[in-house]
Amino acid sequence: MGISLEYLDAFVTAADAGSFSAAARRMGKAQSRVSTAIGNLEIDFGVTLFDRRGKYPILTPEGETLLRESRQILDRLKALTDHANIIAGGVEPRLRVACDELVPTTLVADLLGQFNPRFPATELELLTGVMGDISDMVVSGRADLGIEVPLGQPDGRCDWRHLGHLEFIIVAAATHPLARLARVSQDDLAPYLQLVPVSRGGERESEAFIFGSRVWHVENSQIVRELIVGGEGWGALAEYQIREDLEAGRLVRLPVVFGKSMFTAGIYLVNGKGVRLGPAATWFANAFVKAIA
Numbered sequence: 001m002g003i004s005l006e007y008l009d010a011f012v013t014a015a016d017a018g019s020f021s022a023a024a025r026r027m028g029k030a031q032s033r034v035s036t037a038i039g040n041l042e043i044d045f046g047v048t049l050f051d052r053r054g055k056y057p058i059l060t061p062e063g064e065t066l067l068r069e070s071r072q073i074l075d076r077l078k079a080l081t082d083h084a085n086i087i088a089g090g091v092e093p094r095l096r097v098a099c100d101e102l103v104p105t106t107l108v109a110d111l112l113g114q115f116n117p118r119f120p121a122t123e124l125e126l127l128t129g130v131m132g133d134i135s136d137m138v139v140s141g142r143a144d145l146g147i148e149v150p151l152g153q154p155d156g157r158c159d160w161r162h163l164g165h166l167e168f169i170i171v172a173a174a175t176h177p178l179a180r181l182a183r184v185s186q187d188d189l190a191p192y193l194q195l196v197p198v199s200r201g202g203e204r205e206s207e208a209f210i211f212g213s214r215v216w217h218v219e220n221s222q223i224v225r226e227l228i229v230g231g232e233g234w235g236a237l238a239e240y241q242i243r244e245d246l247e248a249g250r251l252v253r254l255p256v257v258f259g260k261s262m263f264t265a266g267i268y269l270v271n272g273k274g275v276r277l278g279p280a281a282t283w284f285a286n287a288f289v290k291a292i293a
Contacts, residue, residue, distance in 0.1 A: 003044055005077065008070045010037035011049060015067050019056050091122060092278040098127040098134045098143035102166060102221055102238055103267065111287050119280045130219055131199040138270050145281050146270040147288060158270040161285075164292040165264040171242060171251045172234040179252045186211050186258050193233030195224045236263070267292065 014023040014034060024031040042049050049063035059067060099108055108126070115124065127143055129136075132155075134148035139157045146158070154160040172178045172192075181188060194212025198219055216233065218224050225237055229250050245251040269285050271277060277285065 003041070004037070005074070007037045007041035007044070008074055010034045011041055012067065012070050012074055014038060014050070014057065015059055015063070091119060092144070092280045093121070094123040094125070095119075095145070095278075095280045095284065096125040096127065096143045097284060098129060098137040098146040098148075100134055100147055100149040100267075101128045101130055102149045102241075102265075103147050104240055107288075107291055111284065111291060114287060115280075115284060118283060122280045129199065130197055130221070133199045135270055138272055141272075144271070144275075145277070145284060148268045148270050149265050150268065151265075153266065154268050154270050157273065159273055159275070160271075161269045163267045163269055163289055165266050167239040167264050168236045169239050169242065169246075170234065170236050170254045170256055171228060171246075172254055173229055173231040174249055174252050175231050176234065178234055178254055182255060184254045184256045189234065189256075195227055195233045195235035197221055197224060 010023060010027070010033075013026055014020050017023040017026055020034050020038070021031050024034045027034065038049060045062075045066060047062040047066070048060050049066065050057035051060055112124070112126070115122075127137060131148070131150050134143070134146040135150070135154055135158050137143040138146045147163075148154055148160075149166060176192070178184060178188065178192060189211040190213050192212055193214045193216060194210065196210065196215055196217050198217035212233070214233075216227075218227070221237065221241065224235055225241055225245075227233060228235055228237065229245060234254065242251050246253065269288065271281070271285075
C-alpha cells in the first residue's frame with residue numbers, strides 16, 4: 001500500500017481546520033479535491049477517519065490514532081526537506097570540533113548555545129584533548145576544527161591562527177611545605193612531586209621545566225588541580241581554573257626566584273592544511289575569536 005503525502009496533508013489540515021472547506025481554503029485547493037484525498041486515504045487505510053453525519057466532520061477514534069502518526073510523518077518530511085536545503089546551500093551536515101580541555105568550559109558551552117539556533121540541521125560533535133592531541137585529531141580527519149593550547153606554537157601539519165592566551169600560575173596547596181617559604185628556588189622544588197600535563201600521544205612539557213625529582217604525568221588538568229589542592233604535589237595551572245582556590249586560600253602562588261611564577265600559553269585555531277572552512281565552522285571560529293578577545 002503506497003500512501004500519498006498529499007492525502008496525509010489533506011487529512012492533517014482538515015483535522016486542524018475543523019472542516020473540509022476550511023482545509024481547502026488553507027491549502028488553496030477546491031473542497032472536492034480535499035474531500036477526495038481524504039476519501040482515498042480512508043480506502044488506503046481501510047478505516048473511516050471522519051464521522052461526517054453532523055454539520056462538521058469529527059475524527060473517529062481510528063482517525064485520532066492515525067492523525068498523530070500522520071502528523072509525525074509530515075513533520076519528519078519537513079525536517080528532511082529543510083535539512084536537504086541547508087546542505088544544498090553549503091552548510092555542513094556535521095561539524096566535529098576538537099577543543100583543548102584547558103579552554104574554559106563556560107566559554108565553550110556559551111558558544112554551543114549560540115550555535116544551536118543558527119545551525120539547527122548541523123550535527124555537532126565536541127571532542128577534547130590536550131596539547132598536540134588537537135592537531136592530531138584534525139590531521140587524522142577525526143575533527144574538522146580545533147582549539148588548541150600547545151607547547152609553543154602548533155606544528156606545520158595544520159593551518160593555524162593565534163586567538164589569545166591563557167595565564168598559568170605555579171601553585172601548591174596552602175598546607176604544602178612549599179607554601180611556607182618566602183622564596184622558592186629550583187632546589188626547594190626538587191624534593192617534592194611535580195604534576196605535569198601530558199597528551200595522549202605522550203607530548204609533555206620540556207625537560208627545562210621539570211624541576212621535581214618525582215614527576216606524575218596526567219592528561220586531565222582538572223585531576224592535576226584536585227591532586228594539588230589535596231597536597232600531593234605542586235604544578236602550573238591555568239589562572240581561571242584556580243581563581244576561586246586562590247581566593248579561598250586552598251592554593252597559594254609559589255614565589256619562585258628563578259623565573260616568573262606566572263607565564264602565558266597561546267590559544268590557537270587549527271584546521272586542515274589548505275582546507276576551506278564551511279559556513280558552520282567559519283561561524284564557530286569567528287565566534288570563538290570574539291568570545292576570547
